[in-house]
Amino acid sequence: MKSSEKSYHHGDLRRSLLKVAFEMLGEEAGWQFTMRELARRAGVTHAAPYKHFESKADLLAELAVEGFVRLTAALVATQHDGHASPREGFVTMCKAYVAFGGNNINLYRLMWSGDARASGNPRVLAHANAAFAVLLDRITRGQHSGWLASRNPAGQAVACWTQLHGLTLLSADGLLESLTANAIDVAIAELLDGLQAPRS
Amino acid sequence: MKSSEKSYHHGDLRRSLLKVAFEMLGEEAGWQFTMRELARRAGVTHAAPYKHFESKADLLAELAVEGFVRLTAALVATQHDGHASPREGFVTMCKAYVAFGGNNINLYRLMWSGDARASGNPRVLAHANAAFAVLLDRITRGQHSGWLASRNPAGQAVACWTQLHGLTLLSADGLLESLTANAIDVAIAELLDGLQAPRS
DNA sequence: ACCTGAACACCGTTCAAGT
């Protein structure tokens, strides 16, 4: 934060590496950047990152954790707006999920890449579950307040999560635009119809 | 087909390479096999595959095309069984989709990998659309026969596709089992409830 | 305490040369 741009890198190389990694994820090139490129951009030798991360998978796990934190925040941020209806509020959250993926597609793919989980870092799974918990909480409250059909909330949350995950990925792959207009809105509407329908 | 096992590889190296690649995809190691490992297993030098495939992406595209062909066949195969109800028939197709992904997870991931589409081979997209067309066709017919709510069939098909895609991936990642029992069945039921519900 | 230089065992891809 103190900005020592152009210094020789002292204690905060770890933080610098994460920052540069997020910058690279923001570019076009996909999430499979190389450790050597990361080191190059951070201005250090390719061996230096290994003093701060055990392996590439370890670095990816850190990025994935931060990704889930940001996704969770994006979902939570939709909770207290004044929505026209409970359903509208929920739809807003769903759109925020898909928008997060669309705006951070390299990070989103990294979060689910398997390479991140392969690190063995349990925080990846824990933070994925934390994001899921936001969906589950909203659904549980929706059932209590009566606008969602009452059945196992976890089942509804899983249906919601899988729908949003698939929608995010296929949308980012550019496969939906040619199939129908407003694919995201339509798919979310079908999801909500299902969650509201009685008699599972 | 003539089986010249143990020969020196003549004209059918291309076919051999594809066969070995599918075998590797059937193993545990993920879909990111190396061209050199493929060549090794096929018993040739690592330069030989490049006489039959322009690049690794080109090879992956061929595998992806065949994957979509197989997925399409798996979906079509569920069409003429005697089902207890139209909805049951549709649910069977949905389960076949998820089961295909679960039983061929490396191939399924490859099909959506981007590396395959990056080859520029238009057959990948064409065959992906062919698989989608099966969903669309069943939904259109379901609307005509009246058991599905009548609205834009493409929108419903997109909702179905994205749900099954997300469900397949998250299920394969092992992320659903701990959340609820019968996650696949439950998510498919929510999907169908949505597709059947009037008033989108 | 933190980074560098050189090394190891790999990649994808190319291309002259062999059969």
Added chain:
DNA sequence: ACCTGAACACCGTTCAAGT
């Protein structure tokens, strides 16, 4: 016509050595 051998420009990772 089809494959090999050697090469090029890369990787992730390690480790003795420098500052």
